[in-house]
Amino acid sequence: MTSTNIKLTYFNMKSLAETMRYLLKYGNIEFIDSRIDGEEWSALKPNTPFGELPLYEENGKVVSQSVAIIRYLGKKVNLAGADEWEDLEIDALVDTIKDLQIKLIPYAHAKMADNKEKQEELKQIILSETMPYYLKKFESIVIENNGHFIKDKLTWADIYFTTNVDIYNAVLDMDVLEKYPDLLKLKNKVEEIPSIKAWIEVRPETEF
Template sequence: MPSYKLIYFPITALAEPIRFLFSYAGIEFEDERFDRNDWPKLKPTMPFGKVPVLEVDGKKIDQSTAICRYLAKQCGLAGKNDWESLEIDSTVDTIHDVRASIASFHYESNETAKNEKLKATKETVPYYLERLDAQVKKNGGYFVGGSLTWADLVFVGLLDYLNFIMKEDIIEKYENLKQLQKTVEEVPAIKNWIEKRPPAIFSPN
């Protein structure tokens, strides 16, 4: 069994779906959360100057979606056939579109631009969530194939970060997505992880 170390800021965000997958699969991993002040000196040591980074037997790899897909294949959450795998990939990309829309205003420092972006986000996000909610309804409570896949873990893993940025529960109006969150958080291995994980230290900006 390879040795795994996940390197990230002391928050949930992009690393949390990876942590969910490790927990679900019962794979031991080192959860290294560095202090934000150390980031400038750590950054040059990362393959493309970004995190999360997964170290597998000392070899570093980045890109959270690729890491999730790799782990999902190992624990049977990557789809029952090529079509399902494609549907999962497509759903995950859509979820990251939602995240990108939310992040674009959050990290904008120019006030005028920030307000413009926030306005766009408030239109874009419900548009996506409505469709994702319908997708879950159609697929028996999950995004794809009527059973748990890594798309479900990505969505629920990112939620508390997205809610923190939006300062609201973004899925409050979406019954199927709310039920999906509950389903994922009740998976014993994930429930166990959520109960014992360190608190996320989000930055105030």
């Protein structure tokens, strides 16, 4: 599948846009990977739907909201659920993965502010409570579903989880899946998909 009418606009980082890039690459969909800096964003922001990135443009129509875009692309590349209930399960899992991401934001802010005391306090809670709570549950789901989040098959939830793990690792400066072999296998499986692997090898090097 190819298209020259798709444009993805975000900063020069993986973060919220990388799942979209993975899905587009998975579907062999051509797109413009527009990476902008702060000055360009200041000029563009007043003309965006809600003053947020990433932006997804297709055939001249533009939307924001990352998970909505990712859900749309998941359907577009045939990685949605087999029925409405599976779609609901995927949505619930993705919202929970996003919940975990949100719980890391206070620590990320303390890290950027170089507040060592607050960093240490928050990191202890994250490592002893937050991450184990979520990752143990995710691991159980993946084991139950034979290596995936939904019924032993690849869905966009697997890809969303994979790219979010990169965010967790970058924020916490560690491999969060070290004690979760089945989640690590899932991540590796996604990253070994030929079109995604090829993208990883050539994408710009960024921390986040």
